[in-house]
Amino acid sequence: MAEKALEVYTRGTEAWFPDEQEGWIMGKLVSKSVEGDNVKMSFHIDANGKDVTYESTLPKLAANKFADLPPLQNPPALDGIDDLAMLSYLHEPAVLHNIRLRYAQENIYTYSGIVLIAMNPFAKVPIYGSDIMREYSGKRRDELEPHLFAVAEEAYRSMIEDKKNQSIIVSGESGAGKTQSARYIMRYFATVESGNATTAGVSEVEQAVLATNPIMEAFGNSKTTRNDNSSRFGKYMEILFSTPTPQNPSVRITGAKIRTYLLERSRLIFQPATERNYHIFYQLCAGAPAAERKDLGLGSWDSFFYLNQGGTGTIPGVDDAADFVETSKALSDVGISLQTQWSIFKICAALLHIGNIKIEAKRDEAQIPDNDAAFAMATQLLGVDEKEFKKWITKKQITTRSEKIVTNLNQYQATIGRDSVAKFIYSMLFDWLVKVINTNLSREEVLATQRFIGVLDIYGFEHFKKNSFEQFCINYANEKLQQEFNAHVFKLEQEEYIAEKINWSFIDFNDNQPCIDLIEGKLGILDLLDEESRLPSGADASLITKLYQRFGTAQQKFFEKPRFGQSAFTIKHYATDVTYDIDGFIEKNKDTVSDEQMAVLNASEFEFLKEVIKIEEEPKLEVTSPPRPGRAGGSSLKKPTLGTIFKASLVKLMDTIRQTEVHYIRCIKPNMAKAAFQFEPQMVLQQLRACGVLETIRISCAGYPSRATFADFADRYYLLVPSKSWVPDPKNLTVSIVNKVISEEDKYQMGLTKVFFRAGQLAYLEKLRSERQRACVILIQKNVRRAVYRRRYLRMRAAAITIQTAVRGWLARKLYKGLRETHAAIIIQRNVRTWLSRKRYQRLRDAVVKIQSTYRMAVAKAQAQALRRLNAAIKIQKTYRGYRTRKWYKQTKKRLVLVQACVRRRQAIKELKVLKAEARSVGKLKETNYKLEGKVVELSQALAAKNEENARILEKIASLEEQVKSWREKYEKAETTGKSAAAQLNEGSAELKQELQALKQENQGVSKENEKLTGMLKKRDDQIAKLEESLSAHKEEVNKLKEGARNAAKHEDPEVVSALKKEVATLRDQMARLLAGKYRADRVADAMLASVTSPTSDHPTPRVNGAISPPFALSTETSRTSVTAQIEMDMAAAAAKARPRRHSFVEGAPPPTSPGAERAAPVAARKNRTSIMIDTSLGANGIAGPPSAGAGLVLQTERSVRVLEDKALEEEIIDALVTNLRIPLPSTQTVATRKEIFFPAHLIGSTMVQLLRHDLAGRMLGLMTNVMKAIQSLTMKFEDDYVSAFWLSNCYELLCVVRTTQEKERAARRTGGPDAGEAERSLEKVRNDLDYLLIEIYHGWIKELKKRLANMIVPAVIENQSLPGYICKQSGGLWGKWGKSSSSSQFTIEQLLNFLSKLSKTMRCYYMEDSMTRQILTELLRVIGVSAFNHLLMRKNFCTWKRGVQIQYNVSRLEEWCTSHGIAEATLHLQQLLQAAKLLTLNKTSPQDIETIFDVCFLLNPTQIKKLLSLYYAADFDSPLSPELLKIVASRAVLNEKSDVLLLDLEQSPDFAKPSPRVVETIERFVPAWMSLPNVAVVVGAN
């Protein structure tokens, strides 16, 4: 449960929050969190940019059944719906929002179930015209937009059909528009049945009934701060209707009966600032003629104390003087003589003077000065005794048990006494007026059998800062009315549930019985009040204590003692709590004058005053509450108190209402400032609460407020279940849908024909439905897109592959070619390089070898030389060294020897010495000898080693020489091998070159061959093409030849024909263009064009040239004026006699043949066939024979004269030629010739001529008059179009004959013939009568045709849906709660066109004058266009885009018909309808679009456009019109307010332009073979 209730709150969900200013303001859910038991939701309010957070806990929510959650906004489909009961979420904000939206769209009326809520527009709205009344007449309530008239119509129809009295309760606060609405309702009743909105259509009685309004308003209305024309009394007006009889099925107003409630008496003596007294006083002051003004002592309004307290004496826009004239006229209308009127005014003047009576204080006593002019004037006017009057104003008498005591009053008391006299007289006067009106308006005392519709215009619930006795009474009345209303609603709900056998019980129905008991019950407030009022010492203070004592207990829930003060009490009314101030309760309740004052008044010499105050007894006696036992005595007991009277009258009223069927209208005042289309939400909310609309909503919400028939339901929601559960039976389908979608059993109930839902379920279903639709749309879109993209993809892929293959082929080929080229290049390169390197190598090797050998040779040479040099060097060295060594040796040896010798000498000396000494020592000498011997050995060894080395060097030289020798050999060998290798290389490259050459050559050969072959192929193709061409050329030639052969016989006829056709077409074109251009021209131009466009007619009318108006038109104009004068005279005469005009001619005419005789006539005709043959042949002879044929002729002339004088001729003509004529029916096979059609006219014409010829003008006139009467009575039956068409044609023909004869007659006189004055005069008279007859037949027939067409137009043009793709469901909206599905006859556009075609054919067959045919058809098309347009403008829930398309199609069919039947000008009458239909199909999203709409629909005025746009109903997936756009449109509409009318005028048909009679060349004497006209034949044949 918790989940379910919270589930609907998803992101983006819109809900309402209370707001100081706006009442309720809408927020969008931004986030939601449910944690444990805590629920938190935050909303963003777009309007003021604030955020609201909603917090609660689950248990808390569950305790209140989730009623505390923010109320949800309804689905957009329900925005601006015209019945609040159809809202899915039914709560205060939804109701307010919807009403507000509608009001912004200037839809002031809205249904709320059975109630009509009327918002006061405070501006002129063009929806009350007679055309609108006509639209609402006979329509069901749910068929058109909500309207007062719909409610009135419903009451009216139920009164006739259910034979039950009706009441319409209009309530609302002051200035909400109650009186205005009641007035419109009365106007509707007075107007609607007469079928004609002009005053002429309103009968005298109706006039009188309507006249009650100005009277009651003059005496009972005044200017208050809330309303310039505020009714200061309640009114229940029973409008009496005649009972329908079979002779007179229409029901018309026959009278009225008024009951009034609670006239505000205190206003007479006191008015708050800026308010006024009752209008009548100001009217009297402003409008009374000078003499009366003087008599009554009247002056300007500000000279009277009773009028100048408010400080305002005039109302802007109201002319009191003019109103005085109107009031006076209205008084006359209801049958009050002028004399009585002046008596009334006299009393009024007297009251004003009473107000001016000065009461002075003399000590403690009141005194009226002796010379007070006002006093004198007042007593004089009232005719009362001055002294007595003065006495009983300043004194009072107290009656005790034993005696009467007279005491003086003080100034204050006396003033009250004076005022109460005035109040008393005025209220008596008011009651007297009501009584007189009642007796005058319901004179026929057959009231019991008469039905009535009662209109209650009563103040709604009132609640001010300070509320007194009046408010108490008013609210008490409203409390009663509310109870009745609740019971009524409750009963209706219950009835439906029972009828549908639904299982249900109302939980708590807010009954206000306890509150009513508190007021009117036994020992209730009223009883206590009365009791207190009866006590001589009664006072407000003691009353309030009694009230506190009695009701101040805890059990009494509807009474409350205020916290502070002791002078007020609070009652908890159904609407709100109201605190009443006890001040003045007793005084107001007593409301009486003292017995003494009464006696003075009763003793007046002014009889009228006595009459006025006398009547008091009668009505009040009957309403006096049952006499209370044991409370006799005391003067005040005699008169019932105001409270008692009011209670009694209320009880009576409730009884009356209970016996009638009730309709409710709740008027709402949308703003305080009385500003046009301003909406103050808080104020409206308060009134909605007070008028009980919200209460009824609560009642219906307790049950199952949303309901739909199975068929409707299944039709809308079938898509919520899979297609396999789509069964044809709507009930089963509904069951399966509901079972699937709604899980809780309690949320719905299945009735017998309907399914019922709890509040909110519909919105849930709507949501599902739109989600489902969205899903389906997405699915379809997805698949379509997939298919589209896949196809595109496949195509692209194929293309890509093609391109790829081509590109790749090209690339591969390119690559291959490159590869091949590279390969070839490499081969070439390789070879070239081989060759080059080999060449270089060889050169190199050669060089190397040469260098090597050279080098080696050089080296070897050098080596050898070196060796030789070495050897030589060595030899030299050896020699030199030998020499040197030897030399060195010899030297050294010499030196050595020298040295030695020296040394030795020295040594020897020394030795000698030593030896000498030694000669002593011989050893020393021997040692030195030894050493020298060693040295010689060493030197010989060194010499030997040197020799050995020499030998080794020689050996080495020898081996080197050998090595050089082997190198030289090797070189020579290498040279030889290199030479041989080079030779080999050269041989190999030559071979490769040869191979390449060969391949190239081959390739070239192949490509050349290929080229040759393709060339050959091309040549072949060319040849084939050429051959084919020549073949076809041959064929053509043959054909041409053949055709030529065929055409040779026919010459150029077809060409001529086609040229002619073209010419015709262009002419038609021109015509059409002319017609189009004509549109804006005025009527004169119209007439001119009409004559231009009929050049093909048999009898061309004079051509129109330039701006000169056609003589033809002029002549018709003049002739018509005379004709109309004639008609008027005749009509006046006829009207004086009886209503149906056609009887007017009958008197004095021979009594019409009895039906038996009529039937016998054709039989007789058949029997006489043989004689006919003879007669006709005779007639034929007579015709054939020349005028002077001999004796036979004389005989015949005599015979014809006899016949002419015989009455039988006339009878024969009337009987056979008119009354019982068998009209030749148009048949498809044979077309009757002119002769066969016009024979009656011609025969009558020639009889007439004969009569004239025999100077029988008087007889002629008589004959013709009777013939015309016969024709009239025949044609006025309108049984058959044939009859009308036939006689219309024949009358015209006869007119032409008459005119021709007249001309001849005139010519004859001019040429000196006998004075034919009488003949001419009678001819003139015949001609005038014929003119009149022609017009009468024409108008009668047209009227008849229109009647027949009437119920065909709407189904055929508006409802007919012939374009298969654009079908909409019959009912717009979700469905009508109270609606029955429409069962109107289904005419199609085809049937309508058939009707027209048949009519057109009939007229053609009877050779009707072209201009007449044209006028008839054009008029019918005008009626079609206008009625269809008007209907479209009033139709609710209908104007969708698809309908626009359908209607455009239907209109285009009509236009087609018109052009194909040569009346293109008639299509102009369809243009408005066409533009309206176009408007529906145009875009309506931006201000630009609105511009476009205004451009396209240039024929529609802004009011009509506004209406259409506000009617525009957005179907699924179409966005509804934004209020901003409507505002733009509304602003444009206001600019032209004055000239704008909403509906087109249906009645304003153009006058019949009678074609001027043409000249008839010869008067045919043709008698059809099947006719028997012996006398006529004689007469005619005698010519």
Ligand SMILES: Nc1ncnc2c1ncn2[C@@H]1O[C@H](COP(=O)(O)OP(=O)(O)O)[C@@H](O)[C@H]1O
């Ligand atoms: N249907 C209406 N169209 C235009 N103005 C209206 C309409 N109803 C009421 N008014 C305006 O409101 C004013 C008060 O209407 P009225 O019927 O006298 O209110 P109530 O009788 O409820 O006090 C009228 O004078 C008129 O200007």
Ligand SMILES: [Mg+2]
């Ligand atoms: Mg009023």
